[in-house]
Amino acid sequence: MLELDGISAGYGRAQVLRELSLTVETGEILCLLGRNGAGKTTTMLATMGLLPLTAGAVRLDGREISRLPAHMVPRAGLGYVPQGRRLFADLTVAQNLEIGLRARRSGPETLEEVLTLFPRLRDRYQQRAQTLSGGEQQMLATARALCLRPKALLLDEPTEGLQPSMIEAIRRVIVQMRETGVAVLMVEQRVDAVLSVADRVTFIENGQARESLSAEALRRDHALVERYVGV
């Protein structure tokens, strides 16, 4: 279970997150929805320890990971698929995955599992990451995070700019992760994509978590979506 307990964070003097709280249960996909600048990506960065918290705490299975230095946070079992993928561009697919494997000393069987999820990466194994197509890069970014055998997975706009077949491939893997008991926290702009995969949706506004409701309820009543995301 991933728990964000009243976290505040920001860039310099600009405070972005204001005592934001949310929890993601194990085996649950929670989706953050909100307008640009609401603090979705900042929530991800703060959870990963890449932005210092000014208040609050992040707990993973009860352990307070926000006290750890940034490089120890992933080792506690947090996998991160950042916005824009941010692969190690000059490194090969194999090397990108190796860095993921090393973080929590995962063995070759983890690598084998991940490559079974994304067979395309096996074909591109010795190719440099920057030579991959956009969809393949997103697969690699996801695979790299899965190499940590994460307890919780953070995905920041994983389907941004991808063609439908790629979106489907990524979606399948995310659902599969849920089945194995991973807590998935996801940021997504496209509401239809959210509703097809999420269990619960939390709306973010001005760096605060507003309403949180089941995807089921949201599918029935679109009014809330209009209120928090509509233009």
Add this chain to the structure above:
Amino acid sequence: MEIGPYFLLATLEGAVTAAVLALTAVGLSLVFGVMRVVNIAHGEFFMLGAVIAWWVAQAVGGHPALGFAAALVIAPLIVGGLAAAADMTILKRLDYDPERTIVATIGLLYVIQQVTLMTYGPEARPVEAPFGTRLAIPWIEHAEGGWRLYWPWGLSTTSYKLAVMAAAAAVLLGVWALMARTRIGLVMRATQMDRGMALAFGIPVERVYALVFGLGAGLAALAAVLIVPIRQAHYLMGADPLLLSFIVVIIGGLGSLPGTVVAAVLIGLSDGIISVFFSPTLAKIIATLLVALVLVFRPQGLFGTRAA
């Protein structure tokens, strides 16, 4: 003597400069590449290497090879350790902010230089070369009755100078292997490409930075130990290697190891040749002009890649 033997002599001297310069510049390039820190104190780490080499050689005594071998190991280790400590106590506290680290390393430059002046003193002192057999080099000339070999007066090098070149080449190969073939090299390159993602995948970036800063300074110190039997140890000797290293790193492309080595050979050889035939000042003028041209026509350097 005709021009040929002179030219060969100048090339050999230039090659020694190039070898030492390549080591020093690769250290600077590594630090900038991975950490984005412009290390103005790099020349002082070079100087410290030479001064510590003199101290070690004095302390060890006995056959010159003993003292030199000890210096070759001890000086880079001490300088690398000092640099890593400076990284952890100074640069880390500045969050590696590009402008503030420049000011901090300028401060470091003066601290190291003045402490050396206060302890080691203003004298220039030599370290005896471990070996230094004079090797005469033959040249061919056309005499009546055909070509013949002869030994022009003054055309010679020493076995030590050749050993410097070989040692530099070996160390550069080692650095390349470290970066391209080892796990720690992989971690360094990942940190260089994306510091935030390195952290997000459990790489202890602070430790990598301390290691890289120490390694960069250690390379400069090693270069200085190699050159100190040829040129003496002096507390102001860091200025020239610093300037030339920056020239080399800019021409070769910041952060590119092959580019740095090629540029070091180019600048080292031209420095040697122009210094012999014209004047050392002209050599520096031409090198600086080359930097200006590179910056105008190919700002990323000869081997650099343009930032996306």
